[in-house]
Amino acid sequence: MIIVPEREIxxxxxxxxxxxxxxxxxxxxxxxxxxxxxxxxxxxxHEDALYGFKGGFDRVGSTLGLKAGGYxxxxxxxxxxxxxxxxxxxxxxxxxxxxxxxxxNFSTALRTAAASSVSINHLARKDAKVMGMVGAGHQAxxxxxxxxxxxxxxxxxGWNYHPEMLSNLEEVASEAGLPFEAVELxxxxxxxxxxxxxxSFDPILLENHVSPGTHIACMGTDTKGxxxxxxxxxxxxxxxxxxxxxxxxxxxxxxxxxxxxIKEGDISQIGAVINGAHPGRSSDDxxxxxxxxxxxxxxxxxxxxxxxxAIEKGVAIEVDL
Ligand code: NAD
Numbered sequence: 001m002i003i004v005p006e007r008e009i010x011x012x013x014x015x016x017x018x019x020x021x022x023x024x025x026x027x028x029x030x031x032x033x034x035x036x037x038x039x040x041x042x043x044x045x046h047e048d049a050l051y052g053f054k055g056g057f058d059r060v061g062s063t064l065g066l067k068a069g070g071y072x073x074x075x076x077x078x079x080x081x082x083x084x085x086x087x088x089x090x091x092x093x094x095x096x097x098x099x100x101x102x103x104x105n106f107s108t109a110l111r112t113a114a115a116s117s118v119s120i121n122h123l124a125r126k127d128a129k130v131m132g133m134v135g136a137g138h139q140a141x142x143x144x145x146x147x148x149x150x151x152x153x154x155x156x157x158g159w160n161y162h163p164e165m166l167s168n169l170e171e172v173a174s175e176a177g178l179p180f181e182a183v184e185l186x187x188x189x190x191x192x193x194x195x196x197x198x199x200s201f202d203p204i205l206l207e208n209h210v211s212p213g214t215h216i217a218c219m220g221t222d223t224k225g226x227x228x229x230x231x232x233x234x235x236x237x238x239x240x241x242x243x244x245x246x247x248x249x250x251x252x253x254x255x256x257x258x259x260x261x262i263k264e265g266d267i268s269q270i271g272a273v274i275n276g277a278h279p280g281r282s283s284d285d286x287x288x289x290x291x292x293x294x295x296x297x298x299x300x301x302x303x304x305x306x307x308x309x310a311i312e313k314g315v316a317i318e319v320d321l
Pocket of ligand 1: 108112134135136137138139140160161162165197198199200201204219220221222292293294295
């Protein structure tokens with residue numbers, strides 16, 4: 001069995017490798033060659049932790065396995081380690097033998113950023129110039145870095161519930177040599193692309209904050225009850241997602257579905273656009289919205305890439321099990 005320790009992963013996993021792994025597995029999901037297993041998520045009644053498993057099988061990528069982990073709210077304070085903890089296990093689909101154990105903390109941020117990045121590449125207008133951000137936490141920095149590589153952006157604008165965190169966005173914009181401007185929500189009308197990545201339970205982005213032709217990637221809503229965009233805004237957009245079953249139950253589309261404003265059939269898999277089975281954006285005035293709910297197959301895909309990279313760079317640990 002190969003072990004890829006968490007400490008090696010930031011130096012191994014590039015945005016390019018994450019993008020390719022995530023794009024390929026989205027395509028395989030849409031063509032019916034890969035599927036996610038039902039998610040298990042439990043409040044374990046210890047340390048207020050939420051723990052669970054996200055698994056799947058990708059026949060094309062020959063990837064079988066699961067991500068185990070969750071959220072321990074007291075970790076940082078009590079133990080000095082981050083609150084989100086996860087580990088990926090890969091198995092040989094031909095034999096069921098365990099193949100690898102891979103740290104899943106850093107790669108979660110890169111695989112999530114790769115998902116919105118894939119959506120921007122396929123759905124944003126080619127002439128997009130202004131990148132808008134809603135959210136400025138840990139994930140937001142990864143999201144913004146990856147997004148800025150997809151178009152010739154000239155400026156970053158951002159809003160956050162906690163304005164003191166906006167310096168995170170300014171830092172990433174300045175790394176890319178771009179100006180940053182903090183705006184009110186109405187100011188987001190200037191954006192050609194908007195990523196939302198917050199832990200909000202109430203709508204932030206409303207119809208009057210978004211101009212025609214904008215591409216929105218809603219990335220924060222990954223649980224029942226969370227919400228970043230109003231149901232009316234969602235209903236106005238042409239909708240795409242990683243996985244429709246998750247989009248309607250735990251993703252951004254759950255609220256528009258509950259209000260009867262959209263039907264499950266209104267939401268397309270982003271993989272269908274990647275495969276050329278769906279045309280994607282159909283006009284410069286259309287609002288497109290990608291509901292990135294986060295699927296286990298994304299984790300497995302980047303972890304499989306990490307195993308190859310770790311072997312290539314000589315940092316993989318091999319053990320007999
Ligand atoms: P973080 O704690 O570092 O940042 C939280 C962000 O949410 C900050 O911008 C904060 O200001 C904002 N926020 C907090 N309370 C708010 C409120 N009441 N209203 C509006 N905004 C509020 O968290 P993070 O690691 O950056 O994660 C952000 C979100 O992304 C979380 O909801 C997380 O579950 C989700 N996430 C999704 C995926 C996916 O695949 N879709 C993957 C990882 C994380």
